[in-house]
Each structure stands twice: as structure tokens, then as C-alpha cells.
Amino acid sequence: MNDAVRQREALKDDIVRLASGDRSALESIYQATSAKLFGICLRILGNRDEAEDALQDVYVSLWRSAGRYDPERASPITWLATFARNRAIDRLRSGKVQRGAVPVDEAAEIEDTAPLADELVETGQRNARIHHCLRELEEKTQDSIRTAFFHGKTYAELAEAKGVPLGTMKSWVRRGLAKLKRCLEK
Structure with missing residues (x-):
């Protein structure tokens, strides 16, 4: 271990x-x-x-x-x-x-x-897998998840920027995260 x-x-x-x-x-x-x-x-x-x-x-x-x-x-x-x-x-x-x-x-x-070298390799592999799975999502969902989790934007800020209702944005992200999880578990 x-x-x-x-x-x-x-x-x-x-x-x-x-x-x-x-x-x-x-x-x-x-x-x-x-x-x-x-x-x-x-x-x-x-x-x-x-x-x-x-x-x-x-x-x-x-x-x-x-x-x-x-x-x-x-x-x-x-x-x-x-x-x-x-x-x-x-x-x-x-x-x-x-x-x-x-x-x-x-x-x-x-x-x-800063992590040790072996942790960097493991993290790099995990990140590559995450980014691969993100690319499998629809572009609007992919962009919303990246912006929310990598740039700290709220769902309300995302919904306003995309011109969609807040509930729609939450649904996009929730469904996208479920697909992302399934992809990562493969």
C-alpha cells in the first residue's frame, strides 16, 4: 500500500x-x-x-x-x-x-x-483519466463542470453566463458528474 x-x-x-x-x-x-x-x-x-x-x-x-x-x-x-x-x-x-x-x-x-515524485506520477495519471472522461461529456456540460470546479464559479454565476435558468444549470452539472463518475469507474 x-x-x-x-x-x-x-x-x-x-x-x-x-x-x-x-x-x-x-x-x-x-x-x-x-x-x-x-x-x-x-x-x-x-x-x-x-x-x-x-x-x-x-x-x-x-x-x-x-x-x-x-x-x-x-x-x-x-x-x-x-x-x-x-x-x-x-x-x-x-x-x-x-x-x-x-x-x-x-x-x-x-x-x-508539493507532492513527491511518485505521487506526481499517480496524480498525473488520475488527472489524465479525469480529463479524458470530461472530454466524453457534451461541450456545455464539460464547460460548466470545469468552470464550477476548477474556477470556483457558483451555479448562479454559470447560469447567468450561459443564459439558462439556475435549475437547468444544476441539472447539467449533476447529470455530467454522474456520467463522469461512471466513466472514471470503468
Whole structure:
């Protein structure tokens, strides 16, 4: 079992422990995921203070809903990354936060979590598979999923940009993600 698989399994176990009320599991989860989740929040919000607040919201949400985690539906880091994305977007929706670039002096303080060479190979293969499966989708669905998940756009922003109702956009993305999942499971 390689390190990435071991880490994923440990994270799954920690979420299960947290769901059963083990408070120490939250610290383990935080240690394993905070740098990555902070990066997601910072990328979407562009403001270090707001990203830190969003990250705190992620762990509060996790504390409340760890019991809803289903390892059959998503890897633990994907599930947590979705929390981070959603909390950051919620902050943007509040209207109190404006997107902006991270000042260079603050960017230098962000922890370097660069993966090892074997992890890069594994990640590259996984990414190639994801992009292959994305190309199998209709262009409008492919574009919507890429924009939502890679650029942090909300469904409302996507619907407005494409000139379609919000429900239609949500359906496109939901059906597209289902097709993407089936393709990835092959």
C-alpha cells in the first residue's frame, strides 16, 4: 500500500472516528488537510483573512456533519475540498468579500505541500483519466463542470453566463458528474 492510499485510508478512519464523537480525530484531520483546504479557500477568495475564516467554517461544518460522509461517493479529501469550495463561495455570495489577488508577501507564507515524485506520477495519471472522461461529456456540460470546479464559479454565476435558468444549470452539472463518475469507474 503506497503512502497516498495509506493517507486516504487514515483520513477515512479519522472522519469515522469524528462522526462517533472522538474529538481528537478533528486534530488529525486538520493536520492532514488544512494546507490544501486553505489553498482552495485562498484561491477562491483572494484574501488571506477571509480564507482563514472560511477554513474555520469548513471544520465547524465537518464537526457537525462527519456522520454524513459516504466513502462510496467520494474520497475524503474530495469531500472536504467540496466543503472548502462551498464555504468560500458562501462568503463571496454574502457580498462582504471581493475577490482579489494575494499580496506577494503573504503568498510566501503559504506552506509548501508539493507532492513527491511518485505521487506526481499517480496524480498525473488520475488527472489524465479525469480529463479524458470530461472530454466524453457534451461541450456545455464539460464547460460548466470545469468552470464550477476548477474556477470556483457558483451555479448562479454559470447560469447567468450561459443564459439558462439556475435549475437547468444544476441539472447539467449533476447529470455530467454522474456520467463522469461512471466513466472514471470503468
